Amino acid sequence: MRSAFDFSPFRRSTIGFDRLFDLLEDSGIGEASENYPPFDLVKVRDDEYRIDLAVAGFKRDEIDITAQQNQLIVKGRKSGDEGHDYIHRGIALRAFERRFGLADHVQVTDADLENGLLSISLKREIPEAMKPKKIEIGGKSGQSEQKAIEMQAEEKETA
Template structure:
């Protein structure tokens, strides 16, 4: 069976990496925990446009959350240990682990992360793309 690529137009050259990224993202998006927001923060003066990812991580402490960036992937992991000393009559808040990943565009820069009031906020800078116009010389061969 031949797979039809989403970006198979003959005018889209070199976009095979984007198709692989879309496949990876569609597989990772199936788990809804923890819930998250992504917001755009407009430019202010010379500062570039920013994005902020906010995850609801109530019950996790700073030492239980790990944020890493490997190449163009941002990975957030949360690990909680079961507290054996507690005796619950009702357990509605699970001590569970999570892993959430985001694929970053080329040039995206992670500025930092902050945990406050059960929300983990990660700020990213979106670089301003340079407009490049390049003249290509045409060689004549007779």
């Protein structure tokens, strides 16, 4: 569903922000969002996070977790009714799909289901090529000084 806001003037004057505008347009601003199953977002450490979803009544094989293109999708589909004759059914066992947007370089590391709580562990791992590097200032004077130090060391070794 598209938002009521028109991003086309920004799209014309920016380069490389298409994904951001798509996210804003598809975010469903102003729509009633689905809130089942409830979840918690937990910051474990600086670069580690956890999503806890309350999925009481679901078994491991009834839940599907998929990570793709900066998005985490958790789907649950209850398999058949066990043939019980319910007088009242208050536990929500309906099918669900939850989507979580992931930042760049956030990877799913683990998932566990215990006591009706699905815990998905996430870690942000920045590749070495993208980490900040200290650049030494060089130049001719720096190279000359280095060469002079190397020559002095060689002279001491030969003496």
